[in-house]
Amino acid sequence: MIESIKSFMGWFFVTGDPMIYGADASIALASIGIVAVLTYFKKWKWLWEEWLTTVDHKKIGIMYIIAALLMLFRGGVDALMMRAQLTLPNLHFLDAEHYNQVFTTHGTIMIIFVAMPFIFGLMNIAVPLQIGARDVAFPFLNALSFWLFFFGAMLFNLSFVIGGSPDAGWSSYAPYAGAEMNPGVGQNYYLIGVQISGIGSLATGINFLVTILKMRAPGMTLFKMPLFTWSILITSVIVVFAFPAFTVALALMSIDRLFGAHFFTIAAGGSPMLWANLFWFWGHPEVYIVLLPVFGIFSEVIATFAHKTLFGYAVMVWSMVAISVLSFITWLHHFFTMGNTAPVNAFFSISTMLIAIPTGVKIFNWLFTLNKGRIQFTTPMLWALAFIPNFTIGGITGVMLAMAPADYQYHNSYFLVAHFHSTLIAGTVFGIFCGLHYWWPKMFGYLLDETKGKWAFWIFMISFNICFMPMYFLGLMGMTRRMYTYPAGLGWTPINVVMTIGAVGMGVGFIIMAYNIVWSAIHGKKDKTGDPWDGRTLEWATSSPAAEYNFAHIPEVSTRDAFEAMKEAERKGEADSKKPYAPIHMPSNTGIPVIMSAFMFVAGFGCVFEWYWMAIPGAIGVIACMIARSFVYDDHHFIPVEDIERTEAATGRLS
Amino acid sequence: MTDATLSLHEKDQSKLPLEYRTEEGDLRIVGFWIFLAAELVLFGTLFGSYLVLQSHTAGGPGPHDLFEIGPVMAETIVLLISSFTCGLSTLELRRHNKKGLIGWLIVTILLGLVFLGLEINEFYTYAVHEGAPISRSAFLSGFFVLLGTHGAHVTLGIVWIAGILLQLGKRGITTVTARKAFMAGLYWHFLDVVWIFIFTAVYLTGLVI
Numbered sequence: 026m027i028e029s030i031k032s033f034m035g036w037f038f039v040t041g042d043p044m045i046y047g048a049d050a051s052i053a054l055a056s057i058g059i060v061a062v063l064t065y066f067k068k069w070k071w072l073w074e075e076w077l078t079t080v081d082h083k084k085i086g087i088m089y090i091i092a093a094l095l096m097l098f099r100g101g102v103d104a105l106m107m108r109a110q111l112t113l114p115n116l117h118f119l120d121a122e123h124y125n126q127v128f129t130t131h132g133t134i135m136i137i138f139v140a141m142p143f144i145f146g147l148m149n150i151a152v153p154l155q156i157g158a159r160d161v162a163f164p165f166l167n168a169l170s171f172w173l174f175f176f177g178a179m180l181f182n183l184s185f186v187i188g189g190s191p192d193a194g195w196s197s198y199a200p201y202a203g204a205e206m207n208p209g210v211g212q213n214y215y216l217i218g219v220q221i222s223g224i225g226s227l228a229t230g231i232n233f234l235v236t237i238l239k240m241r242a243p244g245m246t247l248f249k250m251p252l253f254t255w256s257i258l259i260t261s262v263i264v265v266f267a268f269p270a271f272t273v274a275l276a277l278m279s280i281d282r283l284f285g286a287h288f289f290t291i292a293a294g295g296s297p298m299l300w301a302n303l304f305w306f307w308g309h310p311e312v313y314i315v316l317l318p319v320f321g322i323f324s325e326v327i328a329t330f331a332h333k334t335l336f337g338y339a340v341m342v343w344s345m346v347a348i349s350v351l352s353f354i355t356w357l358h359h360f361f362t363m364g365n366t367a368p369v370n371a372f373f374s375i376s377t378m379l380i381a382i383p384t385g386v387k388i389f390n391w392l393f394t395l396n397k398g399r400i401q402f403t404t405p406m407l408w409a410l411a412f413i414p415n416f417t418i419g420g421i422t423g424v425m426l427a428m429a430p431a432d433y434q435y436h437n438s439y440f441l442v443a444h445f446h447s448t449l450i451a452g453t454v455f456g457i458f459c460g461l462h463y464w465w466p467k468m469f470g471y472l473l474d475e476t477k478g479k480w481a482f483w484i485f486m487i488s489f490n491i492c493f494m495p496m497y498f499l500g501l502m503g504m505t506r507r508m509y510t511y512p513a514g515l516g517w518t519p520i521n522v523v524m525t526i527g528a529v530g531m532g533v534g535f536i537i538m539a540y541n542i543v544w545s546a547i548h549g550k551k552d553k554t555g556d557p558w559d560g561r562t563l564e565w566a567t568s569s570p571a572a573e574y575n576f577a578h579i580p581e582v583s584t585r586d587a588f589e590a591m592k593e594a595e596r597k598g599e600a601d602s603k604k605p606y607a608p609i610h611m612p613s614n615t616g617i618p619v620i621m622s623a624f625m626f627v628a629g630f631g632c633v634f635e636w637y638w639m640a641i642p643g644a645i646g647v648i649a650c651m652i653a654r655s656f657v658y659d660d661h662h663f664i665p666v667e668d669i670e671r672t673e674a675a676t677g678r679l680s
Numbered sequence: 681m682t683d684a685t686l687s688l689h690e691k692d693q694s695k696l697p698l699e700y701r702t703e704e705g706d707l708r709i710v711g712f713w714i715f716l717a718a719e720l721v722l723f724g725t726l727f728g729s730y731l732v733l734q735s736h737t738a739g740g741p742g743p744h745d746l747f748e749i750g751p752v753m754a755e756t757i758v759l760l761i762s763s764f765t766c767g768l769s770t771l772e773l774r775r776h777n778k779k780g781l782i783g784w785l786i787v788t789i790l791l792g793l794v795f796l797g798l799e800i801n802e803f804y805t806y807a808v809h810e811g812a813p814i815s816r817s818a819f820l821s822g823f824f825v826l827l828g829t830h831g832a833h834v835t836l837g838i839v840w841i842a843g844i845l846l847q848l849g850k851r852g853i854t855t856v857t858a859r860k861a862f863m864a865g866l867y868w869h870f871l872d873v874v875w876i877f878i879f880t881a882v883y884l885t886g887l888v889i
């Protein structure tokens with residue numbers, strides 16, 4: 026009996042590695058610490074009422090961002106472990122198996138649990154405010170999306186200490202990811218964790234599409250929307266059309282692994298190439314899902330701090346539309362080398378290069394916006410300015426990779442790794458840091474410190490170049506992707522040392538940013554006006570942080586840069602007289618989303634271990650929550666006029 | 681103010697069907713259409729996978745050996761009739777006739793149950809009597825998962841409509857129950873359309889080619 030328990034524990038928990046014991050201990054300590062602090066300060070009720078059950082888009086946005094920052098930390102530690110292992114030849118800091126797990130979790134976490142949720146967080150905060158709405162179209166669904174993401178991410182991360190991590194890369198290629206070659210639970214964690222959060226992403230796409238199409242303030246026609254809102258509209262369309270394919274791909278591979286089907290196996294007629302096609306049919310649009318929103322952020326920030334209206338607004342919109350369409354017909358460039366005919370490669374080669382045209386147009390529009398602007402070098406503006414050249418390098422190397430014959434050389438080398446980090450870091454990560462600093466006052470009512478913010482920027486940005494510029498040459502010298510160590514004498518060592526130095530520098534930059542967040546929470550400059558940057562769009566028209574109902578009166582819009590126009594009218598003394606308040610109709614909090622997602626977690630965990638005694642009750646719980654929700658009729662409340670008056674008076678907005 | 685942003689409050693509401701009369705109802709119906717578009721991609725991916733794998737029988741039974749036109753026609757006719765009765769329920773909804781609405785919805789889910797029974801019987805025959813379970817070949821994996829996904833959707837639809845029936849019984853036809861009944865109707869018709877594709881792409885081509 027004791028023996029069998031022992032052997033079960035040895036298999037259930039990941040053992041034998043001091044780093045993992047360290048992680049076990051720190052997870053246990055952190056959990057005990059959180060429970061203790063919440064209990065000591067009697068904060069459980071507060072946590073439940075203010076956060077876990079909230080349907081307020083602003084709070085959901087904040088939760089997304091906190092979770093994404095934590096995941097960025099984990100993904101960053103993974104990156105540093107890889108860089109430590111590769112610094113010198115023949116190191117044995119990580120063994121081959123462990124290295125495989127680390128690049129897999131790094132890639133998956135960075136894309137699915139950092140880039141996307143961070144963007145979802147920023148759009149939750151900014152989009153309803155930018156369009157002058159009081160919430161998103163489906164607040165309940167919004168909360169559900171967040172909790173599905175959260176529990177999906179938790180499930181994925183659990184693999185580190187329970188059962189073992191996935192190791193087939195973030196692209197999880199068949200047949201290696203199949204049951205035959207990859208027994209154990211690691212790959213199940215990938216499939217099911219990502220699936221759960223993916224369902225949440227699809228729901229977010231639908232939610233924001235409807236929100237933006239149907240809930241804009243009176244007068245805000247589509248071509249008067251702020252560009253960030255435009256970028257989210259287009260991104261939502263991509264999400265709606267790309268994610269279902271991924272849902273299916275993940276489900277099919279899960280069915281292969283759990284129920285012995287043969288979609289992607291080699292035996293019994295399965296087709297591993299079908300996986301590659303399905304994965305990248307989602308995967309390429311996915312990179313635009315994490316890129317177009319930051320194009321939107323940069324457009325806002327550059328216009329704001331150049332104090333000019335954006336150059337070429339309509340062209341900006343149409344180039345995003347063009348990118349979104351093209352993004353669906355380029356997926357095959359990820360496997361030019363995997364046995365396609367020449368005409369097929371030629372088609373995808375050309376379609377990929379075509380994307381450079383609208384992207385280049387956008388770069389020039391940003392430059393023309395800067396031209397003759399009154400440029401103010403704030404922290405968000407620095408991130409935006411650094412984006413332009415650094416991202417352009419990523420874009421140009423992308424065109425090099427798009428040439429199918431040349432890709433036979435570049436494919437799966439460090440040249441590729443450098444390329445996608447140039448786009449993902451200089452694009453997405455610079456963009457989310459930019460948006461974080463820009464909208465921080467709107468989220469919390471105070472500003473992040475500029476000096477520390479600039480230190481973090483310069484250190485991170487320079488280190489990024491130290492790490493990733495030499496990497497292109499390393500790739501050309503022949504070092505391939507996903508190799509866990511290399512022999513001495515190939516001339517790769519100096520570059521690897523430099524890259525690790527750069528990686529550590531990026532870590533330092535991130536820590537300064539984290540320190541800035543803590544420091545500013547205590548000493549940060551308060552934002553009393555709601556408009557700390559002299560902004561141009563409607564989110565700056567309300568107080569910081571915005572009241573629960575966002576706007577006491579729904580604003581009326583007549584031009585682009587609506588808030589700039591309002592301020593202009595006020596300067597001319599044309600501000601319209603105040604109207605009386607009316608009670609505001611708002612959605613009520615609900616515990617169903619978090620409970621339902623927790624059941625999803627239980628069901629998912631059961632599936633990972635093929636414990637159907639656990640999976641089935643979990644699934645029943647999910648369905649019970651859906652039914653319970655269907656019978657809830659009283660899910661709204663009214664905010665009375667006195668409360669509105671009190672809130673507005675407190676922010677000095679009552680006149 | 682331009683036309684494009686005119687909100688529903690300002691339209692003449694009494695001319696609209698009940699389910700569109702509140703802003704919330706309108707938003708949800710638009711959202712549901714978008715959800716159906718996503719479902720279309722989902723089924724499209726499953727169809728694509730099935731068609732790729734259709735000929736990969738790995739020496740096991742193929743479409744010709746398994747499919748029989750009789751049971752398939754029965755399933756098709758039952759589901760088509762259920763779509764028709766579901767349409768009748770929406771007509772009754774528009775006439776604010778609670779009894780008619782409830783009656784036709786009950787007929788619809790009963791037909792749905794018959795369809796499911798036939799389908800389960802078909803699956804059982806293949807998997808147990810014909811030696812063709814999901815793990816036999818890539819073709820069978822594709823077949824069971826495509827049809828199974830459709831069947832799971834039908835099951836969910838039955839549970840959903842049953843829930844709506846309870847709410848209709850308790851509350852009568854309101855803007856909210858009307859919206860739910862209308863959306864469930866859309867969903868049901870959508871599943872019918874998917875079935876027509878299954879009938880063509882899986883059974884007809886399977887029997888002919």
Ligand code: HEM
Binds near residue numbers: 104131132135140532
């Ligand atoms: C702190 C900065 C970062 C460093 C030092 C870093 C480093 C690395 C390294 C060393 C690899 C593995 C290369 C290999 O062995 O093939 C890798 C892979 C990868 N990284 Fe990063 N990375 C960083 C940030 C990011 C970010 C922000 C993202 C995405 C938003 C990202 C996405 C990926 C992906 C998708 C892979 C591929 C994983 C796979 O091969 O399956 N990385 N990174």
Ligand SMILES: [Cu+2]
Binds near residue numbers: 308309312356358359
């Ligand atoms: Cu791509």
